[in-house]
Amino acid sequence: VFMNAFCDLLCESQKYVREVNEGERSVVSMRDIGRAARVFKWFLTSYAKLRGDKECPAVRDDKDGTLKINVCEGLRSNMRSALILTLGYCYHSRLNRNQRWGYRKRLCETWERLRSKDDGAMEWLRL
Numbered sequence: 001v002f003m004n005a006f007c008d009l010l011c012e013s014q015k016y017v018r019e020v021n022e023g024e025r026s027v028v029s030m031r032d033i034g035r036a037a038r039v040f041k042w043f044l045t046s047y048a049k050l051r052g053d054k055e056c057p058a059v060r061d062d063k064d065g066t067l068k069i070n071v072c073e074g075l076r077s078n079m080r081s082a083l084i085l086t087l088g089y090c091y092h093s094r095l096n097r098n099q100r101w102g103y104r105k106r107l108c109e110t111w112e113r114l115r116s117k118d119d120g121a122m123e124w125l126r127l
Helices: 002-020 030-050 071-089 098-115
Strands: 059-061 067-071
Touching: 002 030, 002 071, 002 098, 030 067
Parallel strands: none
Antiparallel strands: 059 067
């Protein structure tokens, strides 16, 4: 459920950045997705360490490059924060002031759309 929401928010982010750059496809790429995964892992790992998790079992990479997230109840709010900070670092920061306002509006709409399909599994999206 979390990964689906993360993917939807990443797709909306890439779509928005393309739109404000007049449809130019080269302004976003799969490198941005890889960067977002690494940044998210860094934020979530940092939160886990702040909580006192010594080995940080929250996030690990498998040999095939798959990012595995072990979500315990205490990390749920940290996942939300890590996601928001990741999108800010990877997408929001590259936009000008007017574009940033539009980006935040678009993400809020996407966030609410994701929450509206909620069957209880999207509780972590509650702000």
